[in-house]
Amino acid sequence: MELFEEHPRPIDGIRVGIGGWTFAPWRDNFYPKGLVQRRELEYASRRLTAIEVNGTYYGAQKPATYAKWAAETPEGFVFSAKAPMRIMQSRALAKTGPQIEDFLGGIASLGDRLGPIVWQFDANQKIQREPFAQFLSMLPTQVEGRPLRHVLDVRDPKFVDADYIALARSHRMATVFTDSDEHPSFSDVTADFVYARLMRSRSDIPTGYTDAELATWAKRAHEWATGAQPPGLPTLAKDAAPKQTRDVYVFFISAAKERNPAAAMALIERL
Numbered sequence: 001m002e003l004f005e006e007h008p009r010p011i012d013g014i015r016v017g018i019g020g021w022t023f024a025p026w027r028d029n030f031y032p033k034g035l036v037q038r039r040e041l042e043y044a045s046r047r048l049t050a051i052e053v054n055g056t057y058y059g060a061q062k063p064a065t066y067a068k069w070a071a072e073t074p075e076g077f078v079f080s081a082k083a084p085m086r087i088m089q090s091r092a093l094a095k096t097g098p099q100i101e102d103f104l105g106g107i108a109s110l111g112d113r114l115g116p117i118v119w120q121f122d123a124n125q126k127i128q129r130e131p132f133a134q135f136l137s138m139l140p141t142q143v144e145g146r147p148l149r150h151v152l153d154v155r156d157p158k159f160v161d162a163d164y165i166a167l168a169r170s171h172r173m174a175t176v177f178t179d180s181d182e183h184p185s186f187s188d189v190t191a192d193f194v195y196a197r198l199m200r201s202r203s204d205i206p207t208g209y210t211d212a213e214l215a216t217w218a219k220r221a222h223e224w225a226t227g228a229q230p231p232g233l234p235t236l237a238k239d240a241a242p243k244q245t246r247d248v249y250v251f252f253i254s255a256a257k258e259r260n261p262a263a264a265m266a267l268i269e270r271l
Contacts (some may be wrong), residue, residue: 007046007074011271012225013247015078015115017050018182018260025258045073048264050080050115052251054199057120058108063109071187078115080151080195080249081107088121094134101140109142116195117175123155123183130161136171147232151176151195160184161204165237177233180254187233189241194224194248198263201255207266208252208259217250218270224248 021044022037023066030047031040039059044051055061056184081162087096119139121127152168154160168175168190172222177187180199198217201208209217220230227243229235250267252260 001097007077008049008268009076010049010247011268012222013245014221014225014271015050015248016053016221016250016268017048017270018264019052019054019251019253019257020046021045021051023257026261027037027127029258030261041069044074044261045077049076049268050078050117050251052250052253053081054081054102057085058196060084060103060106063106066107066109067111071111071158073113078113079110080118080251081114082118082120085093085120088119089125092262093131094138096135097138100138104143104148108146112146112148114143114148116151116193118151118153118176118195121155125156125159127156127159129152129159132159133167136167136173139171139173149174149191149193153178155183157184160186160236162237164186165190169191169241181237185234186236187230188235188237189229189246190209191246193246196221196224196248196250197253198250199253199255200259201252201259201267203256203259205259205264208256208263209266214263214266217267221248221250221267221271 008069021041023209029181031043035043069151087099087103090096104117140148142148151175154164165175165188172191174191174193175188175193177196178185178199179196182199207214225248227245229240252263
């Protein structure tokens with residue numbers, strides 16, 4: 001089965017995608033009938049401009065696997081990836097340097113398909129400010145000569161405050177904007193890129209979100225890209241980040257997961 005060589009490109013630095021590419025219901029409403037599973041990444045990467053990899057949270061892959069993923073995707077496409085939970089859940093964050101180096105050294109095999117690395121700290125984790133700051137200082141700015149982008153996804157509402165925003169800004173690391181009632185939700189910009197996870201898709205809407213909602217998110221993505229702060233979104237800090245053009249990553253994650261590819265494609269079309 002031939003796949004279309006045409007594929008979407010980032011629009012004004014905005015990339016849109018989903019979480020993963022293997023999900024059985026997508027074989028009924030996203031992937032063409034008869035498409036073999038081993039070609040699902042090849043197909044998905046030609047309908048979207050990014051994919052967030054969740055599987056690396058549970059265990060890093062071999063460098064050869066990352067290289068294979070890269071080879072199956074078109075030029076301009078990128079993966080973001082969650083770092084392994086064994087690092088974030090360590091009781092000695094400040095001593096995880098070798099584990100960080102090992103993970104990043106392996107995933108560097110994605111080459112120019114490597115996008116942001118997501119460091120997720122779950123809500124039940126008790127994070128101490130000083131070890132956390134030391135941990136951020138250990139995250140390298142590049143790997144094998146390629147610049148690295150780091151995203152902090154701290155889900156403990158007691159830790160997430162204006163001081164956390166200031167710390168992220170001092171390290172030029174992004175913080176996740178999560179559009180969900182389940183996790184802390186704030187839109188303070190802390191880096192030269194924005195990372196948004198939209199988690200409100202509904203199964204009774206073919207595109208997961210209504211046309212009006214998609215129009216709103218398209219507008220917000222463009223505002224982020226031009227350096228503006230979209231009005232109406234919650235923030236933690238009193239001061240806004242300096243205005244500058246930014247890359248933007250928007251992922252449709254969880255919620256009515258079966259609708260997320262349609263939501264992502266609809267947003268790409270609007271952009």
